[in-house]
Amino acid sequence: MRHHLILRVVTKLLVGTIILFGLYVQFHGDFSPGGGFQAGVIIAVAFILYGVVFSLDQVQRVFPPWLVHKLVALGLLLYAGTGLFSFMRGFRYLDYAAFDPHHPSHGQHYGILLVEAGVGITVTGVMVAIYYAFAARTPVISDEEW
């Protein structure tokens, strides 16, 4: 899509906004609709849009595949690690009161924040990884063929 000037300019404007919105959904999920799953998808969409309009090489220079694959595992580990942490502190698995035993509800806030971050990281990683896997096999098709 080298010659679609409007598309390229608009994409450059939008990618940052989309990621910002994704982060808002991620960290404001406690107060408004949304959370890790939705935020992960939105952030992934930003990278996929960039990849579709520019090229796979360019998006992989920003967000290399090895990093994506690490993120997939990191998110799940963060989630499970949160549970292990409360285990270590002498609470039940995934009992977030462990983060702040004096104010259990504050502890819940921290726990939910961490867990949602884990969800978001894994979902972003998986979505981008699947897109890379598909796009890396795709032969470049000219616009007229559609």
Add this chain to the structure above:
Amino acid sequence: MVLTALAVVRMRSLFAVVMLSGIFTLLSALLFVTMDAVDVAFTEAAVGAGITTVLMLGTLALTSRHERPTARSPLIPLFVVFVTGAALIYGTMDMPNFGDPTAPAQTHVGADYIARTPEEIDLPNMVTAVLASYRGYDTLGEVAVVFTAGIGVLLLISGLRRRRRKDEDNEGSA
């Protein structure tokens, strides 16, 4: 929604079908919003209308862009669809009305969560509280499922190619 579904069935150009199914998903997201399930609608719009459409387009680019007309008679599939649809509609007759306060979903744990969330977790969005805290194990399982699915796709689509290339490199050096 019914119109888009019919159009999807009739169309032969798969590109148009993908676009229409995106529209279908967006419409069902609107339906969820009307029923006050904002979180579900959010997911539906982002995953269904956004990511799925892009992935379908990626698949289309790998395969063909037109559906081959089938020679078989559509009677048996039509019969199966009608029987399943009738069974589903029959099933909904037993379901409580929308927003019924005596529905089983509202009377057991639901009421308990609503009563306990303000003091125990103190978050305005109860969906997040239930999802991440009371149902923490379930969500951990869901993340594990997403993780496994991602790994599976990577193994099926990208891993094989890389290994083959490595084999060729080895042969070249030997």
